[in-house]
Amino acid sequence: MDVLDAIRARRSVRAYRDTPVPDEVLARVLEAARLAPSARNRQEWRFIAVRDEATRRALAEAAKGQTWVAEAPVCLAFCATEDQYVMSCGQKAGTVDVSAALAYVTLAAAAEGLGTCWLGAFYEDRVKAILGAPAGARVVGMTPLGYPAENPPPRPRKPAGDVISFERW
Numbered sequence: 001m002d003v004l005d006a007i008r009a010r011r012s013v014r015a016y017r018d019t020p021v022p023d024e025v026l027a028r029v030l031e032a033a034r035l036a037p038s039a040r041n042r043q044e045w046r047f048i049a050v051r052d053e054a055t056r057r058a059l060a061e062a063a064k065g066q067t068w069v070a071e072a073p074v075c076l077a078f079c080a081t082e083d084q085y086v087m088s089c090g091q092k093a094g095t096v097d098v099s100a101a102l103a104y105v106t107l108a109a110a111a112e113g114l115g116t117c118w119l120g121a122f123y124e125d126r127v128k129a130i131l132g133a134p135a136g137a138r139v140v141g142m143t144p145l146g147y148p149a150e151n152p153p154p155r156p157r158k159p160a161g162d163v164i165s166f167e168r169w
C-alpha cells in the first residue's frame with residue numbers, strides 16, 4: 001500500500017475486535033513513530049504501548065469515559081518528555097513533534113489493516129498517573145490500536161478549493 005492509499009484507507013475506528021495484535025506488527029507500527037521527524041531531531045518523546053487490560057480500561061476512563069477505547073488489545077500513548085522548547089515560529093516543539101509521530105502511526109496502522117482513533121479528549125493528569133509519567137512530561141495524544149469491528153465510511157472533507165491556495169492566502 002503506498003502512502004496515499006494508506007491516507008485514503010485510514011478512518012477513526014471506534015469499535016474493535018479482541019484479536020491480538022502480533023508483536024511484529026506492533027513493532028512495525030511503532031517504528032513509524034520512532035522514524036517520524038522532529039524539530040532539531042531532538043526526539044524528545046516517549047511512545048507507550050499498553051497491552052494490560054486493567055491499564056487500558058483505566059486509560060479509557062481517563063479518556064472521559066470513551067469505554068470503547070479498551071476494546072482494542074493495545075492502547076498507545078504519545079508523550080513529549082518536556083514542553084519547554086518553543087520553536088521560533090511560536091509553536092511548542094513537543095506538541096508538534098509528537099503529533100507528527102501519532103499521525104505516522106495512524107497511517108502505518110492503516111497499512112497493516114489496523115484501526116486507530118486519535119484521542120485528544122482525556123484528563124492528562126490522570127493518564128500521567130496511570131502511566132507513571134514524570135512531572136515534566138506531556139501526554140499529547142493516545143489511540144487504541146486493534147483490528148476494526150466496524151468499517152466506517154469516509155468522513156466529509158472540505159473541498160480542495162476551500163482549503164488549498166497557491167502563492168497567496
Ligand SMILES: Cc1cc2nc3c(=O)[nH]c(=O)nc-3n(C[C@H](O)[C@H](O)[C@H](O)COP(=O)(O)O)c2cc1C
Pocket residue numbers: 010011012013014066117118119120121122154155
Ligand atoms: C487532535 C485530534 C483529537 C481527536 N480526539 C478524539 C477523541 O477524543 N475521541 C474521538 O472519538 N475522536 C477523536 N478524534 C477523531 C476525529 O473526530 C476524526 O479524526 C474526525 O472526525 C475525522 O474522521 P476520520 O478520522 O475518520 O477521517 C480526534 C482527532 C484529532 C486529530
